Amino acid sequence: MKEAVKYFKSDSVYQKLFLEFKKKYESLGRVAGSVSLKAFTHEEMAVLAEFMGMRLDQLVEKNKLTLLQFEKQLTLYRFGEIDLKDLLEVYFNQPLISNSEQRENKLHQKNKYFNDLKNKFHLIRDWLAYIESNPADAHWIHRLIDGSFEQFETYTIHLNKSIDSLPDKPVRLPVFAQHITSNPHAFDRNEVLGRLLIHLLTFKLGEKMLVPSSSEEISELLFSFNILRDDITNYVTVVNLLAETESDKDKLWQAASDSNSVLNIPIRELFHVQSLHSNNSRKEVWVVENSGVFSSLLEEVPNAPLICTHGQFKLAAWKVFDLLVESDHILHYASDLDPEGIGMAYRLLNRYPENVKLWKMDKSSYHNSISDNDTISEARLNQLSNFNHPLLTEVSNVMLERKLPGYQEALLDEMIEDLKNKM
Secondary structure, eight states: OHHHHHHHTTSHHHHHHHHHHHHHHHHHSSSOSEEEOTTSOHHHHHHHHHHHTOOHHHHHHHOEEEHHHHHHHHHHTTSOSOOHHHHHHHHHTSOOOOHHHHHHHHHHHHHHHHHHHHHHOGGGHHHHHHHHTOOGGGHHHHHHHHHOHHHHHHHHHHHHHHHHTOOSSOEEHHHHHHHHHSOTTTTOTTSHHHHHHHHHHHHHHTSOOOOOOSHHHHHHHHHTTTEESOSSSOEEEEESEEEEESSTTHHHHHHHHHTTOEEEEEHHHHTTEEEEEESSTTOEEEEESOHHHHHHHHHHOTTSOEEEOOSSOOHHHHHHHHHHHHTTOEEEEEOOBSHHHHHHHHHHHHHOTTTEEESSOSHHHHHHHBOTTOOOOHHHHGGGGGOOOHHHHHHHHHHHHHOOOBOGGGGHHHHHHHHHHHO
């Protein structure tokens, strides 16, 4: 065997050939099959032809070499009874293992790894079991694990500590991250550990395993565990609302209401609010997502209780909605008539089925607000299939047919008239 290995290491052509033999063995799990010689030069083919006892033109014509042929030639040469598998193992100084065996070994190692993790980190044991089952939303986590068992275990140490240290009152995310990992940015959205925390908390929430992707959804998920991403720039705009607070901060709301003044309320201030209601006895509030529409309505109907979300609902907006619904208020919601606006209406209707009424979001309003200068892409139109609600079906179907958006600004006069009649 030593003589054979020394011989075959004397010419680089055999290194090239044996690499192909090794791949073939790993693929089949036995000495069988053939390898292509297309990548070999004329000079290399000449060396192989000489060893195989063949004319060069014959080998060139076949352009392949079987493993069994080569093994037989080993015996006919001067090396005696040598098994090709044994030769390759000594040549490469490693055992030859078939791909199927490698997969089985890897699966066995991974199962043992998960069992060790589950025994070590009891607080996230159920989550680890869920990951182990390899659902679609955890494929990326398995790629992490396959990349480095040691690195993923480091992540689990921090995640287990996170669950053990969940705050009982709001804590800012960087402060929480500093406490857990000594790095205030460890749980940032673009960090692996941040993504893992979002996945873990989604699982812990115990609802459908729909991992949030938007900034607003992530903020809401974290807040449900008393973790704040941002408590200053996360705000909602209100006017003519009154609050009961833990301190004398309700005076601020009262003063603003007395003068019909607009308040930009960050989520930080909403922590002090115990209840929220309109400044009249009607228990009705009108919600728009466009600041221009909000301001125009306020100019014409200055005493109307209004909320502006500035686009997609942020955590502050949801907190205001929750407080108003707890006080039995009706939320009249209006937005642009496009897939994004329909989606926002859908979320409101599903969260507060008894307390939300759509405002100027029907078929007639859509026709009156259509813009012929714009179109809705197919990708955006496809979003409508996710918003299955009886109050949205008709306008969604018309939108699918027309493929045009409708804008709130075109309905301002009607909206102003509605508010004047209500006030």
